[in-house]
Structure formats: C-alpha cells, structure tokens
Amino acid sequence: MEEAQHLDSQFPAQLRGQFHIPTFASMGLGSDNRELTYLCGNSLGLMPRATKDAVDRELNAWAARGVEGHFNHPFTGDAGDATNWVDIDLPVVPLLAPIVGAQDDEVAIMNSLTANLNALLVAFYKPEGNKNKILFEKGAFPSDFYAFHEQCRLHGVDPTNALVQLEPREGEYYLRTEDILAAIDQYSNQLALVCLPGIQYYTGQLLDIARITDHAHVRGITVGWDLAHAVGNVPLQLHDWGVDFACWCSYKYLNSGPGAIGGAFVHARHSTSSLPRLAGWWGNNRERRFAMLEKFEPIDGALGFRQSNPSVIDVVCLRTSLQLFQQFGSMSQVRERSVRLTSFLKRLLKKSVYYRDQTPKSSDLGFTIITPEQESLHGAQLSLLFHSEMDKIFKHCRSRGLIADERRPNVIRLAPAPLYNTFQDVANAVQILEEALQEIFLK
Ligand SMILES: Cc1ncc(COP(=O)(O)O)c(C=O)c1O
Numbered sequence: 310m311e312e313a314q315h316l317d318s319q320f321p322a323q324l325r326g327q328f329h330i331p332t333f334a335s336m337g338l339g340s341d342n343r344e345l346t347y348l349c350g351n352s353l354g355l356m357p358r359a360t361k362d363a364v365d366r367e368l369n370a371w372a373a374r375g376v377e378g379h380f381n382h383p384f385t386g387d388a389g390d391a392t393n394w395v396d397i398d399l400p401v402v403p404l405l406a407p408i409v410g411a412q413d414d415e416v417a418i419m420n421s422l423t424a425n426l427n428a429l430l431v432a433f434y435k436p437e438g439n440k441n442k443i444l445f446e447k448g449a450f451p452s453d454f455y456a457f458h459e460q461c462r463l464h465g466v467d468p469t470n471a472l473v474q475l476e477p478r479e480g481e482y483y484l485r486t487e488d489i490l491a492a493i494d495q496y497s498n499q500l501a502l503v504c505l506p507g508i509q510y511y512t513g514q515l516l517d518i519a520r521i522t523d524h525a526h527v528r529g530i531t532v533g534w535d536l537a538h539a540v541g542n543v544p545l546q547l548h549d550w551g552v553d554f555a556c557w558c559s560y561k562y563l564n565s566g567p568g569a570i571g572g573a574f575v576h577a578r579h580s581t582s583s584l585p586r587l588a589g590w591w592g593n594n595r596e597r598r599f600a601m602l603e604k605f606e607p608i609d610g611a612l613g614f615r616q617s618n619p620s621v622i623d624v625v626c627l628r629t630s631l632q633l634f635q636q637f638g639s640m641s642q643v644r645e646r647s648v649r650l651t652s653f654l655k656r657l658l659k660k661s662v663y664y665r666d667q668t669p670k671s672s673d674l675g676f677t678i679i680t681p682e683q684e685s686l687h688g689a690q691l692s693l694l695f696h697s698e699m700d701k702i703f704k705h706c707r708s709r710g711l712i713a714d715e716r717r718p719n720v721i722r723l724a725p726a727p728l729y730n731t732f733q734d735v736a737n738a739v740q741i742l743e744e745a746l747q748e749i750f751l752k
Contacts (some may be wrong), residue, residue: 320732410550448511484509637727654735
C-alpha cells in the first residue's frame with residue numbers, strides 16, 4: 310500500500326531491526342520466511358535481539374562463579390555498570406522511573422503484577438468501620454477482582470457490600486469520567502480505596518488518572534492503579550498526579566518476556582512511613598540485610614516493599630528492553646509515534662465495508678470499534694467488537710499472518726507497538742482482516 314510505504318519512509322521504525330519478528334515459518338504456518346503482522350504487543354511484546362546475550366551473560370556468570378556472582382560477578386555490562394546480583398535491579402530503576410513519571414525512590418522492580426497488587430493492597434487498603442468500600446470497574450481484569458474480593462475477606466469485610474463496581478451506561482462501551490467522579494462523590498464517606506486500570510484491557514480506554522486521583526484525594530480516599538496496559542504505552546506522571554500506589558507487568562509494551570518481573574510505584578509521601586506491609590529481607594536495610602537480625606527496618610521508598618531477591622534473568626530481560634526505550638527517546642516521543650500508527654489503523658478500519666458505527670446486528674459479519682474515538686482516551690490498542698463468528702475470524706486472520714489477540718466474549722484487539730510496528734503492518738492487518746471476513750462471508 311502506497312500510503313503505508315510513504316508513512317514508513319517519513320516515520321521509520323528505527324528500532325524494528327532490534328527485535329525478533331516472528332515469521333510464518335517460525336510460527337509453524339508453513340515454510341515461508343516472510344515476517345508476520347504482529348499487532349499483539351498489548352498481550353506479549355516481542356523479544357529484543359539483545360535479550361539472549363543478556364541472559365547468556367548471567368548464565369555464564371552462574372556457571373563460572375556460582376554463588377560468588379552475588380558479590381563478585383565476572384562481567385561488567387556494556388556501560389561498565391556493576392552487575393553483582395545482589396544489586397542487579399538497582400541500575401534498572403532509573404530506566405523505568407521516567408516511563409511511569411516517578412522519582413527513582415518511588416519505583417521497585419519486583420514480583421509480578423497480581424502479587425504486587427496484593428502486596429500494595431495489604432499496605433494501602435485500610436477499611437475502618439463503614440469506610441471499607443473499594444471502587445473499581447465491573448469489567449475489571451478477573452485477577453484484580455479476585456484480589457479485591459479476598460482482600461475484603463482478609464479484613465473480615467463482606468465483599469458483597471464492600472465491592473462497588475462501575476459500569477458503562479446502558480448502550481455504551483466505556484466509562485465516562487464524569488460517572489466515575491459521581492460515583493466517588495456518591496460513596497465518598499464509605500470508600501477506603503479507588504483502584505482502576507490506567508488503560509482498560511478490553512476496551513482500550515485510557516482513564517483520566519490525574520483527574521480521578523485528585524477527585525478522590527480531595528475526599529480523603531486512597532487511590533491505586535493497575536497499569537498493565539498503560540506502562541510503556543502512554544506517558545504517565547505518577548508522582549505529579551499524586552497517585553498513592555500503582556503496579557504493572559513488563560511483558561506487554563515493556564517487551565520483557567512471558568511472566569516477566571513486575572513493577573510497583575509507591576508515592577514519596579508514603580516513603581518514610583511505617584506502613585505495615587508484606588515484608589521480606591530484600592525490603593530491609595541493605596547494610597544490615599545479611600546480619601540476619603530479627604529487626605525489620607524497611608528501606609525508604611518503594612524498594613522497602615520488595616520481599617525476595619529478584620530473579621536475575623528476569624531483571625536483565627527488563628533492562629535490555631528499557632535500554633531500547635532509552636535509545637528511542639522519551640515517552641512523549643513513543644506516544645507521538647503510537648498516535649500516528651493507531652490513527653492510521655483507525656482510519657483504515659473505518660473505511661472497511663465491514664465497519665459499523667454501532668454494535669453489529671446478529672448475523673451481520675461486521676465489526677465496530679469500542680475503544681473511545683478521542684485520541685486522548687486511548688493508547689495503542691483498538692478493540693473491535695464482532696457480533697458473531699469471532700473465533701472463526703480470528704483463526705482466519707492468524708492463518709493469513711495477522712497475530713492479534715481475542716478476548717471473550719467478542720472482541721479482537723489490535724495494538725501497533727510503536728517501537729517495532731510499521732505503517733505497513735497496520736495496512737497488512739486491515740487487509741488480512743477484510744480478506745478473512747470476505748472468505749467467511751462467501752462460505
Ligand atoms: C489489567 C490486568 N491486570 C492483571 C493481569 C494479571 O497479570 P499477572 O498474571 O502478571 O499477575 C493482567 C494480565 O494480562 C492484566 O491485563
């Protein structure tokens with residue numbers, strides 16, 4: 310497609326060559342070595358080419374020195390950085406902090422997403438009498454629902470009363486900010502916590518984190534965010550927005566591999582507090598960590614929330630990916646490219662004969678886009694809602710080389726990742742989708 314080619318020459322994907330792009334052959338779809346159209350970085354980001362060497366380096370260190378790798382690592386990094394395993398995560402924090410708009414001491418690299426959510430809920434969900442409710446959304450990722458539900462039970466609070474779930478208005482797909490604010494007002498005396506997704510996984514809606522956080526704070530309510538789909542996707546300013554806590558995973562836009570190590574943010578105003586928490590030796594005073602004392606002195610800031618020594622392999626996967634982000638530029642630059650790609654995707658989808666501006670009727674093969682139209686209300690992902698045949702459509706797309714992601718009951722998500730996707734990928738995706746629909750229609 311000429312327009313895609315033109316856009317790719319105007320705005321080239323400078324870092325694409327630094328990633329492994331799966332091919333038909335590597336995916337087991339025949340012997341063709343052409344690259345697939347991978348628009349699934351919202352689910353699992355692609356592997357940076359440098360990751361293998363980074364992992365090998367640690368395996369070699371382990372083979373060479375065994376336990377001594379903790380304090381006497383045989384290799385220094387490309388930047389001459391200290392890589393002793395005991396502090397392997399510390400030089401990675403300053404790479405991650407700008408991505409979420411945090412001070413270095415507000416970020417910890419630890420656990421994975423749900424584990425971090427649970428750990429932060431233990432510290433920040435403080436039900437007192439009738440002020441025990443958690444406001445979140447009806448369509449929340451189930452893991453979050455389970456975490457909130459059990460957190461209530463751990464406090465002896467009945468979840469059926471304490472969990473307040475927001476739903477979009479009848480006939481609408483996503484939450485209006487004004488409705489979220491109104492719900493905060495409605496329950497303000499009973500809310501112990503507001504906890505929402507930065508970007509909603511099903512619809513792709515980007516919430517107004519600053520406004521919602523501020524609105525709840527004025528009413529004395531603690532606010533946390535699940536940033537699984539926002540981190541590395543849209544610019545965040547967690548410190549300036551005053552967010553109390555946040556957590557995320559690193560396997561989506563942060564390209565750090567399946568089950569990658571997660572992240573946590575704890576605002577500096579909580580840093581020296583003596584918040585009771587899920588504790589472990591890695592959150593303890595570094596100087597006395599190996600003194601084996603029965604005295605827990607948490608490190609100030611987010612690092613004090615670490616429990617275990619981090620998986621070195623996981624940390625270097627994250628580091629490798631964050632070095633690519635650093636090479637790319639700021640999150641505003643990432644966003645600028647992302648907006649171009651996603652706007653192009655939206656424009657092509659809307660031109661399709663299968664596009665509907667409302668929910669497709671039964672027996673109609675068409676799709677509508679349930680992601681908010683306004684650019685400031687979404688990130689890289691667009692969610693396509695089908696009325697029927699989603700599984701079939703998805704399979705047809707895959708066999709033709711479009712790797713996307715389906716979410717039940719009836720959405721296919723397409724997300725051009727700004728670091729490696731091209732405008733040609735976007736054009737291919739729409740063409741493949743149309744061909745798949747056409748084939749199904751003719752059968
Ligand atoms: C919004 C959201 N929350 C929570 C999770 C659970 O993540 P994990 O398995 O890393 O705990 C996911 C996983 O994709 C997610 O998208």
